[in-house]
Amino acid sequence: MKILVPVKRVIDYNVKVRVKADQTGVELANVKMAMNPFDEIAVEQAIRLKEAGTATEIVAVSIGPDQSQETIRTALAMGADRGIHVPASHDTEPLAVAKILKALVDKEAPGLVILGKQAIDDDSNQTGQMLSALLGWPQATFASGVEIAGDALKVIREVDGGLEHISSKLPAVITVDLRLNEPRYASLPNIMKAKKKPLDQVSLDDLGVDASQRLTVVKVEEPPAREAGITVASVSELVDKLKNEAKVI
Amino acid sequence: MSILVLAEHDNNELNPATLNAVAAAAQIGGDIHILVAGSGCGGVADAAAKVAGVSKVLSADSAEYANGIAENMIPLIMTVIDGYSHLLAPATTYGKNILPGVAALKDVAQISDIIRVDDADTFQRPIYAGNALATVKSGEALKVITVRTTSFEAVAADGGSAAVEAVGATGDAGKTTFGKSELSSSDRPELTSAKIVISGGRGMQDGSNFAMLEKVADKLGAAVGASRAAVDAGFVPNDYQVGQTGKVVAPDLYVAVGISGAIQHLAGMKDSKVIVAINKDEEAPIFQVADYGLVDDLFSAVPQLEGEL
Numbered sequence: 001m002k003i004l005v006p007v008k009r010v011i012d013y014n015v016k017v018r019v020k021a022d023q024t025g026v027e028l029a030n031v032k033m034a035m036n037p038f039d040e041i042a043v044e045q046a047i048r049l050k051e052a053g054t055a056t057e058i059v060a061v062s063i064g065p066d067q068s069q070e071t072i073r074t075a076l077a078m079g080a081d082r083g084i085h086v087p088a089s090h091d092t093e094p095l096a097v098a099k100i101l102k103a104l105v106d107k108e109a110p111g112l113v114i115l116g117k118q119a120i121d122d123d124s125n126q127t128g129q130m131l132s133a134l135l136g137w138p139q140a141t142f143a144s145g146v147e148i149a150g151d152a153l154k155v156i157r158e159v160d161g162g163l164e165h166i167s168s169k170l171p172a173v174i175t176v177d178l179r180l181n182e183p184r185y186a187s188l189p190n191i192m193k194a195k196k197k198p199l200d201q202v203s204l205d206d207l208g209v210d211a212s213q214r215l216t217v218v219k220v221e222e223p224p225a226r227e228a229g230i231t232v233a234s235v236s237e238l239v240d241k242l243k244n245e246a247k248v249i
Numbered sequence: 250m251s252i253l254v255l256a257e258h259d260n261n262e263l264n265p266a267t268l269n270a271v272a273a274a275a276q277i278g279g280d281i282h283i284l285v286a287g288s289g290c291g292g293v294a295d296a297a298a299k300v301a302g303v304s305k306v307l308s309a310d311s312a313e314y315a316n317g318i319a320e321n322m323i324p325l326i327m328t329v330i331d332g333y334s335h336l337l338a339p340a341t342t343y344g345k346n347i348l349p350g351v352a353a354l355k356d357v358a359q360i361s362d363i364i365r366v367d368d369a370d371t372f373q374r375p376i377y378a379g380n381a382l383a384t385v386k387s388g389e390a391l392k393v394i395t396v397r398t399t400s401f402e403a404v405a406a407d408g409g410s411a412a413v414e415a416v417g418a419t420g421d422a423g424k425t426t427f428g429k430s431e432l433s434s435s436d437r438p439e440l441t442s443a444k445i446v447i448s449g450g451r452g453m454q455d456g457s458n459f460a461m462l463e464k465v466a467d468k469l470g471a472a473v474g475a476s477r478a479a480v481d482a483g484f485v486p487n488d489y490q491v492g493q494t495g496k497v498v499a500p501d502l503y504v505a506v507g508i509s510g511a512i513q514h515l516a517g518m519k520d521s522k523v524i525v526a527i528n529k530d531e532e533a534p535i536f537q538v539a540d541y542g543l544v545d546d547l548f549s550a551v552p553q554l555e556g557e558l
Contacts, residue, residue, distance in 0.1 A: 094358075120493065121377060125349075125361055138425045139319055142342060161430070161488055166428055167426045168426065177487075177494070214387070218385065220376070221382050223519075227540075229524070238543050239554065248501045248522070
């Protein structure tokens with residue numbers, strides 16, 4: 001079975017993002033970029049399924065500017081077998097991404113697509129669900145446990161109230177949550193090997209997908225800053241402040 | 250304009266998050282209808298009919314909707330959605346799971362997690378874990394929107410008298426079978442709607458130490474939460490997690506105990522009215538957002554706090 005894993009290039013999660021002065025977006029120039037952390041978990045899960053003999057090939061896909069190829073190389077260094085880069089704007093919306101992925105699924109015929117549940121830049125949490133609807137495949141979102149036997153899929157989902165167990169059949173779309181696994185680091189030899197792994201480019205025209213933006217970003221601004229607080233010297237002072245100043249207890 | 254709000258419920262009770270989504274719908278303006286899809290959910294439909302400002306309740310009562318399986322819910326929504334200008338749901342794991350599929354099949358963009366309604370087409374939403382706020386405008390014929398519940402004050406659960414209209418079931422799509430839930434049960438208030446939240450982080454060192462926080466919580470009528478680090482370490486279950494990818498809370502009082510304050514955690518609690526941080530590391534970033542900071546060892550401070558309440 002082939003597994004398709006989409007990976008997104010985003011601002012590294014440790015970087016404090018800055019809003020551009022002209023309020024058109026956030027500053028991306030000279031900012032450290034990395035693979036979306038949820039996508040690392042998706043790649044790791046695919047590799048584990050390959051190591052377990054469930055999967056035979058892992059195809060990493062990234063949609064975005066040329067530098068997205070670095071993100072694909074990261075996935076290849078972790079253990080994916082080959083990459084597909086779809087050149088597109090950094091701001092490609094989830095619906096367009098889902099359509100591109102659907103076109104790639106039609107072409108590549110994977111048995112499973114594993115995605116991060118959300119990207120930490122736009123925090124949309126839409127792409128996997130949209131893809132499953134477009135494909136008419138089962139969806140297992142926010143997965144913290146995945147078990148596959150033949151074409152039977154069992155997933156544990158993290159939901160607001162706790163956990164939920166569902167079962168389904170392949171082919172399917174899985175979106176992964178934080179606690180599914182701990183992604184491996186790529187070793188230096190694997191990073192070197194990854195440079196020789198195949199990485200193809202497929203254009204939006206080849207796929208026949210219109211990726212134009214549906215939403216207009218009117219403005220991007222900083223959130224209101226919280227006023228500086230005070231340091232209290234003791235628990236007694238804290239309780240006094242909460243009772244008599246903030247009046248919250 | 251008419252707005253359809255997808256109700257969240259457990260077949261017995263309407264989840265209060267629905268009332269926050271209705272509040273956002275009221276700000277958009279227009280006729281507000283609620284869709285209640287479940288199994289044996291007549292009581293929920295009746296409760297939805299009483300929600301202030303709602304003019305109609307669509308009720309789909311059939312076994313395939315019992316557990317909110319997205320592949321069963323989406324075809325149902327598709328049969329009723331024509332004619333609506335907006336589809337809203339709370340930005341909970343329930344709403345997030347179902348709505349994007351509807352948007353995809355209607356070929357419209359979704360706007361996730363709105364925190365402000367500017368007009369019927371324009372909304373504000375957080376991006377980058379709330380480190381930036383984007384105002385986005387949608388020209389789509391149908392606006393599919395999830396609503397951050399803490400940003401919209403719930404409408405009254407009573408006062409309305411909407412008609413309940415049954416809608417035909419669409420059958421089991423046969424794609425996903427529900428197994429079981431492992432839901433945390435607690436006598437304390439629900440995390441996202443509690444007036445006071447006390448959360449523990451990695452500094453708690455062990456799950457059993459959360460008992461200290463629970464004692465304080467019980468004195469204050471508070472909910473107990475946690476940082477990702479504490480959940481990852483196995484101190485508490487996943488449903489305790491507050492942050493960018495966990496729950497977003499905005500209580501009157503948030504007490505962060507042994508939490509360093511990673512931006513991913515701040516994303517889930519920085520809209521709280523009053524923030525207290527207790528941490529022995531005075532350099533911890535949590536102090537930058539705290540109204541009251543106490544630099545102290547939590548293992549002495551928390552029991553003392555309990556004693557003084």
